Amino acid sequence: xxxxxxxxxxxxxxxxxxxxxxxxxxxxxxxxxxxxxxxxxxxxxxxxxxxxxxxxxxxxxxxxxxxxxxxxxxxxxxxxxxxxxxxxxxxxxxxxxxxxxxxxxxxxxxxxxxxxxxxxxxxxxxxxxxxxxxxxxxxxxxxxxxxxxxxxxxxxxxxxxxxxxxxxxxxxxxxxxxxxxxxxxxxxxxxxxxxxxxxxxxxxxxxxxxxxxxxxxxxxxxxxxxxxxxxxxxxxxxxxxxxxxxxxxxxxxxxxxxxxxxxxxxxxxxxxxxxxxxxxxxxxxxxxxxxxxxxxxxxxxxxxxxxxxxxxxxxxxxxxxxxxxxxxxxxxxxxxxxxxxxxxxxxxxxxxxxxxxxxxxxxxxxxxxxxxxxxxxxxxxxxxxxxxxxxxxxxxxxxxxx
Amino acid sequence: xxxxxxxxxxxxxxxxxxxxxxxxxxxxxxxxxxxxxxxxxxxxxxxxxxxxxxxxxxxxxxxxxxxxxxxxxxxxxxxxxxxxxxxxxxxxxxxxxxxxxxxxxxxxxxxxxxxxxxxxxxxxxxxxxxxxxxxxxxxxxxxxxxxxxxxxxxxxxxxxxxxxxxxxxxxxxxxxxxxxxxxxxxxxxxxxxxxxxxxxxxxxxxxxxxxxxxxxxxxxxxxxxxxxxxxxxxxxxxxxxxxxxxxxxxxxxxxxxxxxxxxxxxxxxxxxxxxxxxxxxxxxxxxxxxxxxxxxxxxxxxxxxxxxxxxxxxxxxxxxxxxxxxxxxxxxxxxx
Numbered sequence: 001x002x003x004x005x006x007x008x009x010x011x012x013x014x015x016x017x018x019x020x021x022x023x024x025x026x027x028x029x030x031x032x033x034x035x036x037x038x039x040x041x042x043x044x045x046x047x048x049x050x051x052x053x054x055x056x057x058x059x060x061x062x063x064x065x066x067x068x069x070x071x072x073x074x075x076x077x078x079x080x081x082x083x084x085x086x087x088x089x090x091x092x093x094x095x096x097x098x099x100x101x102x103x104x105x106x107x108x109x110x111x112x113x114x115x116x117x118x119x120x121x122x123x124x125x126x127x128x129x130x131x132x133x134x135x136x137x138x139x140x141x142x143x144x145x146x147x148x149x150x151x152x153x154x155x156x157x158x159x160x161x162x163x164x165x166x167x168x169x170x171x172x173x174x175x176x177x178x179x180x181x182x183x184x185x186x187x188x189x190x191x192x193x194x195x196x197x198x199x200x201x202x203x204x205x206x207x208x209x210x211x212x213x214x215x216x217x218x219x220x221x222x223x224x225x226x227x228x229x230x231x232x233x234x235x236x237x238x239x240x241x242x243x244x245x246x247x248x249x250x251x252x253x254x255x256x257x258x259x260x261x262x263x264x265x266x267x268x269x270x271x272x273x274x275x276x277x278x279x280x281x282x283x284x285x286x287x288x289x290x291x292x293x294x295x296x297x298x299x300x301x302x303x304x305x306x307x308x309x310x311x312x313x314x315x316x317x318x319x320x321x322x323x324x325x326x327x328x329x330x331x332x333x334x335x336x337x338x339x340x341x342x343x344x345x346x347x348x349x350x351x352x353x354x355x356x357x358x359x360x361x362x363x364x365x366x367x368x369x370x371x372x373x374x375x376x377x378x379x380x381x382x383x384x385x386x387x388x389x390x391x392x393x394x395x396x397x398x399x400x401x402x
Numbered sequence: 403x404x405x406x407x408x409x410x411x412x413x414x415x416x417x418x419x420x421x422x423x424x425x426x427x428x429x430x431x432x433x434x435x436x437x438x439x440x441x442x443x444x445x446x447x448x449x450x451x452x453x454x455x456x457x458x459x460x461x462x463x464x465x466x467x468x469x470x471x472x473x474x475x476x477x478x479x480x481x482x483x484x485x486x487x488x489x490x491x492x493x494x495x496x497x498x499x500x501x502x503x504x505x506x507x508x509x510x511x512x513x514x515x516x517x518x519x520x521x522x523x524x525x526x527x528x529x530x531x532x533x534x535x536x537x538x539x540x541x542x543x544x545x546x547x548x549x550x551x552x553x554x555x556x557x558x559x560x561x562x563x564x565x566x567x568x569x570x571x572x573x574x575x576x577x578x579x580x581x582x583x584x585x586x587x588x589x590x591x592x593x594x595x596x597x598x599x600x601x602x603x604x605x606x607x608x609x610x611x612x613x614x615x616x617x618x619x620x621x622x623x624x625x626x627x628x629x630x631x632x633x634x635x636x637x638x639x640x641x642x643x644x645x646x647x648x649x650x651x652x653x654x655x656x657x658x659x660x661x662x663x664x665x666x667x668x669x670x671x672x673x674x675x676x677x678x679x680x681x682x683x684x685x686x687x688x689x690x691x692x693x694x695x696x697x698x699x700x701x702x703x704x705x706x707x708x709x710x711x712x713x714x715x716x717x718x719x720x721x722x723x724x725x726x727x728x729x730x731x732x733x734x735x736x737x738x
Contacts, residue, residue: 065500070538074493081497223485
């Protein structure tokens with residue numbers, strides 16, 4: 001279940017340890033997955049990904065068509081076109097770029113195209129802020145994309161490879177997005193293990209080309225008019241496929257483990273088994289949260305942590321099993337659910353899953369820096385009953401609700 | 403240096419010679435569509451596919467052609483066809499063209515096979531919401547044939563003005579009111595704008611002159627790089643004429659000089675359909691309900707604009723290819 005398994009696994013493929021930023025780890029994983037077509041538009045903080053991919057293509061290290069499009073709307077459109085033609089595709093975006101793509105995001109789902117996209121998560125305007133939080137990714141939740149939120153460069157690298165396998169699986173045929181913290185992951189140099197032989201990646205994740213595509217020998221129409229007599233049934237197939245993908249995601253994660261010696265599960269847990277207080281979060285701040293758990297344990301508070309990794313499809317049953325017996329579930333959200341039942345989107349979903357009130361605070365909005373002390377103080381307030389469930393709290397906001 | 407300047411074709415001989423080629427009997431645009439009676443989109447699509455043949459992928463952004471030809475589970479297209487959204491025909495086509503290149507290198511598609519990538523889009527999806535995607539596609543040099551059918555408004559949503567609605571036309575968003583007499587802007591010159599990208603082939607066409615139109619499809623197919631064909635398309639509900647005049651109104655567009663058929667091949671401008679003597683523009687306008695409200699001085703203003711445009715075209719050609727206005731010409735000539 002955890003990234004750093006206690007028992008060393010037998011590693012089937014030879015790997016070497018290198019240092020890369022999260023962005024360059026993603027670019028390297030994409031290169032090893034051999035996409036046929038990349039269409040991209042630069043936006044902070046993902047730009048180094050598309051720069052690196054352009055470099056790979058222009059240096060002859062990656063044989064792909066690189067389309068330097070004129071906007072993110074066109075980036076998503078171009079990968080939809082290329083994927084519809086049967087190509088393995090990649091694009092990457094952030095923030096306003098994702099918003100500019102928005103119209104085409106559900107279309108990739110409806111056409112059942114296995115596009116893989118990276119998102120270096122960044123907050124949204126206004127005011128303009130190029131730094132990280134998850135306000136962009138959270139807007140994709142209702143569209144039918146598979147959504148991974150990863151913790152570090154290693155996991156970003158591994159998840160890109162897994163995502164191609166999942167998206168192109170015959171039971172799935174859906175687009176997938178791999179999101180990671182803008183700057184805190186995208187721009188920080190981290191050690192990671194990568195296969196010595198790049199061929200191993202394509203062996204693990206071969207291009208299936210099994211999805212429905214444009215073929216002059218077998219003409220068909222993609223994206224026909226779906227009248228009220230047909231639309232729902234066709235869309236429902238995408239709903240079912242996303243539900244089915246939960247199983248596929250787990251299956252491929254386990255197989256990845258056998259090949260690469262690493263697996264992540266649908267979510268990650270830490271000292272949760274006998275916990276009375278669980279801190280739930282996502283992305284790179286999980287490291288700080290684990291530190292807080294240790295400190296609370298030393299002080300006699302039975303704390304544990306859970307990191308959401310796959311948020312679409314939502315692993316409800318498993319989350320319920322992991323959190324049902326824990327008295328206080330405290331979700332630290334990194335995106336605002338404006339005017340929602342709870343101020344954070346993931347807290348809302350966790351509360352709906354557990355069918356009981358949860359504690360919720362917002363942190364890191366617009367990349368407001370936090371440290372483990374601040375998380376610790378918030379967790380203590382929850383533990384001591386100073387904070388109530390179903391209320392709005394903030395960590396690090398001047399004049400906020402604390 | 404990118405060639406964006408347009409000059410007259412050097413070998414212009416006063417008469418455009420069509421190379422003869424046979425159109426197949428095979429129909430790839432199938433009957434049974436839901437287009438309006440008298441709509442000329444069908445005429446364009448049918449002839450276009452006869453020229454492009456079965457090895458063609460059609461990208462059809464949202465518009466009249468899309469909603470009336472592919473209502474699931476039916477289709478009128480016997481070639482692979484895709485609709486993604488309204489504003490992205492150019493970029494979807496860019497992706498498809500790039501995928502074909504990559505898949506040919508990988509041996510997934512036979513490298514010797516020629517597959518035409520064709521965008522078939524209306525004026526809204528081209529001149530307005532799809533303009534950015536079109537411009538990007540042209541600028542990047544994708545080998546895509548972009549065919550724009552121009553019915554001069556958002557006819558799919560019920561006759562709203564677009565960037566190619568002509569001066570004076572009454573639409574639901576540029577109604578002929580007491581203060582404003584319909585649309586007050588001129589048509590966006592899409593062919594000239596496309597040509598400014600320095601692409602190898604640009605043309606204007608009119609389905610009333612099928613030979614001219616199909617020859618342009620063939621030329622667009624043969625150039626190495628992007629091509630853009632701007633086609634005037636008559637629209638019964640939007641222009642408000644009787645369906646039987648669908649071709650006649652298009653003929654009048656050319657006969658009055660309102661619409662000039664030309665091509666720009668590697669920067670060389672050539673009028674492909676000379677008009678020796680022009681009819682008065684009122685012949686074109688009076689057949690249509692959308693201009694019914696225009697007062698004589700407004701019609702004269704439109705005539706003056708056409709006169710000026712014709713003068714410019716003749717200057718560009720270095721000779722009089724579009725003739726003088728001859729008010730004695732009858733608007734409608736009887737046919738046998």
